[in-house]
Amino acid sequence: MAKEFTAENFEAEVLQAQGPVLVDFWATWCMPCRMQAPAVEQLSGEGYQVGKVDVDAQSSLAARYQVMNIPTLIVFKDGKEVSRMVGVQSKEDLAEALKKYQ
Secondary structure, X not given: OOXXXXXXXXXXXXXXXXXXXXXXXXXXXXXXXXXXXXHHHHHHHOOOOEEXXXXXXXXXXXXXXXXXXXXXXXXXXXXXXXXXXEOOOOXXXXXXXXXXXX
């Protein structure tokens, strides 16, 4: 299961992580976000570092990373944003984005 990232754990879980981390900015009411969720969960189950940020509960994180539309999927590496995708993405495209930064 994908981790739930919050303002409290984002620094340790994402910015200080070893290797790339995919962060899915989403909301419970967002239908495209629900369509994206299975691919994110599958990647988590395959050993990739993946997590989710609920933009309603964690609005400070959404603002910090200028998330204007959801789902927004950002790959972080070494504490920096290295890739950003907006809208529903295939599992293969997400995996490719993570592999690119390993």
